[in-house]
Amino acid sequence: MTDSLLHVHGLVKEFHLKPARGAGWKKRIVQAVSGVSFDVARGETLGLVGESGSGKTTVGRCVLRLLEPTAGQVSFDGVDLATLSFDELREVRRRMQIVFQDPYASLDPKMTVGASIAEPLVVQGIGGDHQEKVVSLLELVGLSADHARRFPHEFSGGQRQRIGVARALALDPALIVLDEPVSALDVSIQAGVVNLFDDLQQRLGMSYIFIAHDLSVVRHIADRVAVMYLGKIMEIGPAEQVYEHPTHPYTKALLSAVPLPNPRVERGRSRIMLEGDVPSPVNPPSGCRFRTRCWKATELCSMQEPELQMRADGQSSACHHPEG
Amino acid sequence: MTTPVLQIRDLKVTFTTPLGPLVAVRGIDLDVHPGEMTAVVGESGSGKSVTFLAAMGLLPRTATVEGSVMLDGHQLVGASPKLLRSIRGRLLSMIFQDPLSALNPVHRIGAQISEMLRAHSSMSERAARIRAVELLEIVGIPQPGDRALQYPHEFSGGMRQRVVIAMAIANSPKVLIADEPTTALDVTVQAQILEVIQRVQAQFGTAVVLITHDLGVVARVCERVNVMYAGRVVERADIGTIFDEPTHPYTRGLLASLPQAGVDRLVPIAGFPPNMLNPPTGCAFRTRCEHAMDECSQRLPELEQLGSSMTACIRAKELVGR
Numbered sequence: 001m002t003d004s005l006l007h008v009h010g011l012v013k014e015f016h017l018k019p020a021r022g023a024g025w026k027k028r029i030v031q032a033v034s035g036v037s038f039d040v041a042r043g044e045t046l047g048l049v050g051e052s053g054s055g056k057t058t059v060g061r062c063v064l065r066l067l068e069p070t071a072g073q074v075s076f077d078g079v080d081l082a083t084l085s086f087d088e089l090r091e092v093r094r095r096m097q098i099v100f101q102d103p104y105a106s107l108d109p110k111m112t113v114g115a116s117i118a119e120p121l122v123v124q125g126i127g128g129d130h131q132e133k134v135v136s137l138l139e140l141v142g143l144s145a146d147h148a149r150r151f152p153h154e155f156s157g158g159q160r161q162r163i164g165v166a167r168a169l170a171l172d173p174a175l176i177v178l179d180e181p182v183s184a185l186d187v188s189i190q191a192g193v194v195n196l197f198d199d200l201q202q203r204l205g206m207s208y209i210f211i212a213h214d215l216s217v218v219r220h221i222a223d224r225v226a227v228m229y230l231g232k233i234m235e236i237g238p239a240e241q242v243y244e245h246p247t248h249p250y251t252k253a254l255l256s257a258v259p260l261p262n263p264r265v266e267r268g269r270s271r272i273m274l275e276g277d278v279p280s281p282v283n284p285p286s287g288c289r290f291r292t293r294c295w296k297a298t299e300l301c302s303m304q305e306p307e308l309q310m311r312a313d314g315q316s317s318a319c320h321h322p323e324g
Numbered sequence: 325m326t327t328p329v330l331q332i333r334d335l336k337v338t339f340t341t342p343l344g345p346l347v348a349v350r351g352i353d354l355d356v357h358p359g360e361m362t363a364v365v366g367e368s369g370s371g372k373s374v375t376f377l378a379a380m381g382l383l384p385r386t387a388t389v390e391g392s393v394m395l396d397g398h399q400l401v402g403a404s405p406k407l408l409r410s411i412r413g414r415l416l417s418m419i420f421q422d423p424l425s426a427l428n429p430v431h432r433i434g435a436q437i438s439e440m441l442r443a444h445s446s447m448s449e450r451a452a453r454i455r456a457v458e459l460l461e462i463v464g465i466p467q468p469g470d471r472a473l474q475y476p477h478e479f480s481g482g483m484r485q486r487v488v489i490a491m492a493i494a495n496s497p498k499v500l501i502a503d504e505p506t507t508a509l510d511v512t513v514q515a516q517i518l519e520v521i522q523r524v525q526a527q528f529g530t531a532v533v534l535i536t537h538d539l540g541v542v543a544r545v546c547e548r549v550n551v552m553y554a555g556r557v558v559e560r561a562d563i564g565t566i567f568d569e570p571t572h573p574y575t576r577g578l579l580a581s582l583p584q585a586g587v588d589r590l591v592p593i594a595g596f597p598p599n600m601l602n603p604p605t606g607c608a609f610r611t612r613c614e615h616a617m618d619e620c621s622q623r624l625p626e627l628e629q630l631g632s633s634m635t636a637c638i639r640a641k642e643l644v645g646r
Contacts, residue, residue: 051510156596186367191581192592220583257515259540263563266543274512277480
């Protein structure tokens, strides 16, 4: 990676669960993220995709240190975040922001939109005319100055998401984690918000980690994509490359499961039907975590966990029997 | 064309709210033919679910339903609770997005399916239990005999949806209404459930109404498509026509807003859906439509034949040529 902004290495996050009933006091641990490594370059969008329980949201939260990682390293602009004091971390956090899925839940219903957008400036103790800054942020996300005096309930879903984006932009971040930012929106509205992300990146040059389960949206917006399954990266590489020539069986199956809005293409293509559901992350399969649903699995897959290996330019996958 | 098994005529649904009457469904005609897979697509608030909840007689008392819903010779609008009870689950079934809310947490799966069977026939308890296991097998649940003795919480989301499908088809209904049945599921599980619905449709000859916002799902499994906007059907056509030659500006806008391979920039539809307490006069889409003229605000456009589509737009004919 030439100009890396974010470097994540061997990230692990464990959560403790309540002991199961009848299992005594034995501690139960779920490893939501098990050794994830990736880089994000300046001005780049990394798409993080996966089904529920894949750990994609946990990765996003660990990057921002909204969750304390159990192990592993997260470096932002060359600084290892684990070594920072609370005050130093706050400084760095200025430059990393997050936009959540539910724009209504992430805005205070009793605060005007202007006050919500200005809040990061207040928290960070930045002086000057907030009013002017708020107006320029509102205009940046396609809203207007008089929206600042209104309350969240007066806005539609798409507009609220724009307000969330304006607030994230208030501190001129270098990295924004977008956690399912358009999944709650109708498609006709979603398109406008996706375009907004594109435009903002072109104008301001920040990096995105775009977390989503909708593979079509990720293909549209991401430069590179990482496919996660049960806390691990199965495949990572340039988006077009991964979508056109997946090398991991899971990526291939996932892509073939996505219904495409074109009846001729959709009915003409062959589909890999995976059996069963994603296993519980509390008790993941030994060896390769995907093997219980994989049609190529052999004994080797249950004994030895595959490492990420380079398959093509910039594209790696973790599989003993990669697709050709 | 065969006689429709479900025939909706001029259906109107009005909710009484503290802010005044809200007309969620504003005059819908819709036919469902035997054995057919029909899609009803639209964005949130377009009235797609309310239409079929009204047909099932499942709306709260704040709703007033007018018009006609004929199912196999029975008028469902204004029908007695007794008649509705005998029809629901026997001739007409419905499954929802969240299968857990459709299952009783304190009863075994097998018992819940046999209850469904025995409610509508004189089947013996024993025969119903055996049939319940068969149904679980039909919807692709492994070890159905053992699984029938388990409780809903012991099933995963995808498996629960299969159980609910098994219940819904237990009495071989004429029509199955599937309201966003895969929206809460992961995409690999969604593929399995769609396959189960298709299989059931073929095996039982059930007509399926698939209510969804996902045009990809529609492209995969449906034959006919009804596009809804603001409580009206604005376009109706077969699957190929809808995707290849959409005629209504809303349908065209919807398709253009989808991210697809090779598309550099998405084209959103301007504005946002209307407030149904106070919808625009005339065509409800005109406030977001780039082709709107003064005339669009004058009257509510009706569905009219245009090529192989039915479309509700006064300018559709001239726009299609472009």
